[in-house]
Amino acid sequence: MLRIHFTDADLNRTRIAAAPDPLWEICTSLHRFQSRQGRWAYADWYRTSRTRLHATGFNRTLRTLLLPLVPRATYFPDFLTPPESVDGLDAGLEAVLSTPRRRVLREIAILDRTSGAPAWAHRLAEPDTRRELVQALRDYYDTVIAPYGDRIRARIEAERSARARAVLSHGTEGVLQGLGPGLQWRRPVLHTVYPEDRDLRLDGRGLLLVPSYFCWGNPVSFSDTTLDPVLLYALNHETHRTAIPADLGSGAPLASLLGRTRATVLRAVAAGATTGELARAAGVSAPSASQHVTALRDAGLVVSHRYASxxxxxxxxxxxALLRANTPTPR
Structure with missing residues (x-):
């Protein structure tokens, strides 16, 4: 069990990551190759990624370099997920490359004690070996993460929209109360299932909540409590996928494809909306708005998630993508 202790100052400084964190997604996606748990939620990604990795000859690098460094175990090195990666892949990889030698060796030693580090891992303290690692992380990202970028961003944006509503209605504590079944908020402590028993005291630093597409099961936090506190947590994944009609990508005007009311509903969904809000935006009854949402959801354009009531x-x-294609570009 992990217990995260908040003060009032920590509640004021708790925030949600603005975008998917590329290095956290790299590490948690590496875990998906090491476990069958939740594989149904990533079945398409798993099959496609295995094919791409084989076609590019990256399988050996994956097996001998990346997977041994990021085992699905109690610990993997904190320097692989630096806070700078909130500014994008390049910033994150540059931070990995500039990690102090002493810190690399210390964290590799922890990895060795907890689950066993590969014999060559200590060489990561040297710049040349670390450059090889950074290049491998970039190649892996380009091969198996970037092709799913739109899907990942859409799910993170939906999560942020839901959490923003929780803040407006109930404050930060409303966010902490609804993070998932494995997390329980009992003021002033957030309890979560964790591979080890530990306490994390925020001491006024606040907490960065990082929703992750590839995280499954337990949330993840830094082992080093002196680092800025982060809690990576899993999204709720849909249990099915819908077929996508081919004519929706034809480039025809939105109202012609969907009808005027349904097009209005789709635009209103862009910022995240409840059924009642969609009804008001489109000037229709709530049952009618629900029917339009159902049709859009069946077409693969909208996803619906229950949050609280x-x-x-x-x-x-x-x-x-359909909305972007039908949004005029300013001259």
Whole structure:
């Protein structure tokens, strides 16, 4: 069990990551190759990624370099997920490359004690070996993460929209109360299932909540409590996928494809909306708005998630792409 202790100052400084964190997604996706748990949620990604890795000859690098460094165990080195990666892949990889030699050796020693480090891991303290690692992380990202970028961003944006509503209605504590079944908020402590028993005292630093597409099961935090506190947590994944009609990508005007009311509903969904809000935006009854949402959801344009007592509708990657294609570009 992990217990995260908040003060009032920590509640004021708790925030949600603005975008997917590329290095956290790299590490948690490496865990997906090491476990069958939750594989149904990533079945398409898993099959496609295995094919791409084999076709590019990256399998050996994956097996001998990346997987041994990021075992699905109690610990993997904190320097692989630096806070700078909130500014993008390049910033994160540069931070990995500039990690002090002493810190690399210390964290490799922890890895060795907890689950066993590969014999060559100590060489990561040297710049040349670390450059090889950084290049491997970039190649892995380009091969198996970037092709799913739109889908990942859409799910993170939907999560942020839902959490923003929780803040407006109930404050930060409303966010902490609804993070998932494995997390329980009992003021002033957030309890979560964890591979080891430990306490994390925020001491006024606040907490960065990082929703992750590839995280499954237990949340993840830094082992080093002196680092800025982070809690990576899993999204709720859909248990099914819908077929996508081919004519939705034809480039025809949105109202012609969907009808004027349904097009209005789709645009209103862009910022995240409940059924009642969609009804008001489109000037229709709530039952009628629900029917339009159902049709858009069946077409693969909208996804609906229940949060507390309401249902929040957000765009899928296809829905977002369709709106972008039908948004005039300013001259």
């Amino acid at each position: 309401s249902v929040l509708h957000t765009l899928t990657p296809l829905g977002a």
